[in-house]
């Protein structure tokens with residue numbers, strides 16, 4: 001009873017302290033309703049060929065393991081109940097039996113065989129996915145992992161050389177593919193890293209593959225339906241690893257073509273007085289050293305390409321929605337929304353922030 005009271009008291013004290021702590025801390029930069037929707041993607045609902053193949057093989061593995069689990073725990077339960085200490089126990093040691101060649105062989109050989117079969121089934125699937133031929137019409141993308149965002153290049157091979165035609169960040173638009181071989185249009189994605197090891201994972205579309213510095217890996221996706229698919233970095237890569245989110249937006253061929261044209265169109269020059277001031281400030285401050293804007297002297301590549309930044313759904317690899325309010329918070333001090341991210345607080349005045357954001361909104 002004392003014990004229980006002590007426990008209740010402990011809970012009350014901890015609870016009170018937590019409540020007090022919550023009162024002192026500042027209001028969060030993002031309220032609950034403003035947080036960007038990031039449904040945890042359901043890997044048991046694959047909607048793309050490679051994810052489907054992985055799903056099938058994992059069900060086989062899961063089934064075999066479930067059977068082993070039931071047999072082993074069943075036998076364990078049986079033994080524990082059947083051979084529990086009887087009422088008339090004489091307190092003597094039971095007879096000691098050492099070694100049974102047959103039983104030892106059985107529990108060595110059977111698990112080895114099961115493991116070999118599972119290994120073969122798995123490697124065959126991995127091989128089939130990795131060695132799949134990409135059709136001529138496959139969309140080609142190169143993704144570079146950064147602490148803590150994704151750089152995305154759309155490229156075409158011209159005389160064996162990759163030529164980039166769109167650069168964006170964190171959001172990958174692709175056309176819908178199909179199970180019908182004639183209507184298929186998969187997307188082939190090269191994976192590289194600018195700093196540490198990251199891992200690209202969009203559970204409903206494909207398996208996860210690491211992005212390793214000085215190496216190019218690749219995967220492909222073949223989405224059967226349109227929609228937005230959520231993914232994230234699946235290899236711890238530093239402070240903001242958890243906010244290194246990514247989304248794949250699967251569109252109809254027409255919508256995708258429209259998006260492509262929009263991204264490739266030249267930016268309109270700033271119109272209003274405020275946009276012109278913002279444009280000037282953007283170039284006066286060191287934004288240009290880290291960010292690139294197509295057709296302008298802003299050629300930095302340390303941070304995300306800001307060309308058409310206003311067409312993105314999210315900001316800072318999914319930490320906030322892309323709207324005026326959050327863009328202002330970000331430009332004022334990105335550390336508020338994404339603590340430790342590699343864009344510094346530029347110490348801008350509020351009116352400078354307003355002007356720069358007005359300019360950024362013309363990038364669409």
Ligand code: HEC
Nearest residue numbers: 148149169285286287290303304315316317341342343346
């Ligand atoms: C030292 C380099 C650096 C400087 C200087 C810098 N940025 Fe950034 N910026 C970054 C990095 C890195 C990110 C990505 C942060 C992340 O998502 O983790 C970023 C992200 C952004 C984003 C969000 C883009 C997106 O798609 O999510 C905007 C907008 C932006 N910066 C605007 C600016 C503006 C405006 C300035 C000048 C006032 C500026 N930046 C100065 C490095 C920099």
Ligand SMILES: [Cu+2]
Nearest residue numbers: 233235237241
């Ligand atoms: Cu990571």
